[in-house]
Amino acid sequence: DIVMTQSPDSLAVSLGERATINCKSSQSVLKRSNNKNYLAWYQQKPGQPPKLLIYRASTRESGVPDRFSGSGSGTDFTLTISSLQAEDVAVYYCQQYYSTPITFGQGTRLEIK
Amino acid sequence: EVQLVESGGGLVKPGGSLRLSCAASGFSFSNACMSWARQAPGKGLEWIGRVKSKSDGGTIDYAAPVKGRFTISRDDSKNTLYLQMNSLKTEDTAMFYCGAGTGATDFDYWGQGTLVTVSS
Secondary structure (H helix, E strand, O other), X not given: OOOEEEEOOEEEEOOOOOEEEEEEEOOOOEEOOOOEEOEEEEEEOOOXXXXXXXXXXXXXXXXXXXXXXXXXXXXXXXXXXXXXXXXXXXXXXXXXXXXXXXXXXXXXXXXXX | OOEEEEEOOEEEOOOOOEEEXXXXXXXXXXXXXXXXXXXXXXXXXXXXXXXXXXXXXXXXXXXXXXXXXXXXXXXXXXXXXXXXXXXXXXXXXXXXXXXEEOOOOOOOEEOOOEEEEEOO
C-alpha cells in the first residue's frame, strides 16, 4: 500500500499570509505512460463532505479560487494557499489514486492565527 | 448539478448487517467510477472500495479491512450505488460517503454522507 504522510498536522496562519502543506508518498505516484501524477488535494470544512481542490498534483478543479495551487512530482507534493482567507479554515487531505488501495494522508488542520 | 444522496445508515448491533444506497444525478452515472469512503468520528478519510464503469471493465476493488464483509454493487438503470455491509464491528462506526469519479479522480464529487453506528 502507498502510505501518504502530510506535514504539518496543524497549521495557524494569519489572514492574507501564505499557507503551505506538504504531502509525501511512500512510492512514486507518477505514471510514466502519460507523465501524470495521480495525486489530489481535498478540503473538508466542519460538518461537510470533502471537496476536490486539485488533481493530477497541479490542476485546479473548476470553480476553485486561484489562490489554491498544487505542485510537486513523484513522491513530494505541496498545496499552497497564496493569501489565506477566513473561509479557508478546514482540514486538508492529500490522496493518491495511482493504485488501489487508494490512500489519504492523515490530514492537516488549517486555522487562523 | 451533480447530486449524490446516501441513505440507509443507522444504529446496528455488532455482527449485524446494513445496506447503504447512493442515488446519483446530474452526470452520466453509467460512465462513472463509483466509490465508497468512510470517516470515523474525529478521524481521517478511509477508502472502502470502488466499482468501475462497465465500459471500463466493471471491476470491483476493496480495502483490506472490509474485504469479505462488504460488497459494492451498482444499478446503472437506477443510477444507484450500493454498499452491503455484513458482520459489522464496532470499529466500522463512521460517516459513510459515496464518491463519483467522472474524469479527474475517483472522488470528483462526494455525497453528504450517512452515519453508521455499530454498538450493542
